Amino acid sequence: MVFFKNQFANVVEWEEFRDDMIFWKWNNREIKKGSKLIIRSGQDAIFVNNGKIEGVFEDEGDYSIDSEIIPFLSTLKGFKFGFNSGMRVEVLFVNTKEFTVKWGTQNPVLIPTPLLPGGMPIRANGTFNFKVNDYVTLIDKIAGMKDSYLVEDVKIRITSILDQLLMKWISREGKDMFNLQANAFDIAKGIREDLDMQVLGNGMTITGFNVMSFNYPQEIQNMITKTASHEMIGNLSKYQQVSMTDGIASGNVKGGGAASDMAGMMMGMNMANEMMKNMNQNQKPAAEGQATPAASAASSSPEGGKKPNFCPNCGAKNEGANFCPQCGQKLNV
Incomplete structure (x- = not known):
């Protein structure tokens, strides 16, 4: 039964397709006369013979191998199917889409800083994008030894060096340790270029790298938040005044306690000062611009x-x- 099955046409297609699969190899089978090649959307089919690329087919559709494929193969274009002979080649199906992968530091990255002798422990997370761009290198470095390759395999390689790259690009050019998000674009750009050099050797390219957030220890984050609030107010004295006024307006400061008495006294003094300033400003022009009635009468008296x-x-x-x-x-x- 097996004998007769091998004599008839077969179908060459990506049988184990997964969205997270970068390539899959159809191999160790003989292609018979009348066999059909099926290429689906987002796939390229690469015919490989003895480790050498014979032809790359990119357009989706159904193709007759003996009439539409073999004539375009580099060294096999003259192959003739016999009654009991077939063509034994490998067909590598490649996923052509751009993959998006989430990443995150598994452990805090200790960034050297004079403020903390042991370094600033920082976590980060984001996404990176990649795709296959060189079939010759892909086959030479990976597909020649593997029947399939997953996105997870690339992610493991990327995350294994990501901590070092984060440390490199955060530390470069004296980045502000307490405001890393403002420099996220420059940091991500540098990391993307370094990662691209890493995966180019496997026939792939990093098309994008993003840092979504930097995360500090809770104590550091509390300090950053407090410092930022003080800077927004301007100084500590004004911050205390605004906080007290907000407390009275919201009803959080009430009753006859010392806090309420102090708040009322401060508000009263501030209002009195403002009234005195306004009165002095209004009276000053009159004193400078015109004389009093008594002075006018005295100056007009003949004696x-x-x-x-x-x-x-x-x-x-x-x-x-x-x-x-x-x-x-x-x-x-």
């Missing part, structure tokens, strides 16, 4: 002073005299 209507000594009524008629008090002022 050089204004005479009171009543004597300041005895209270007698004055009719405009320079001296009081009752006690003789001088009335010029």
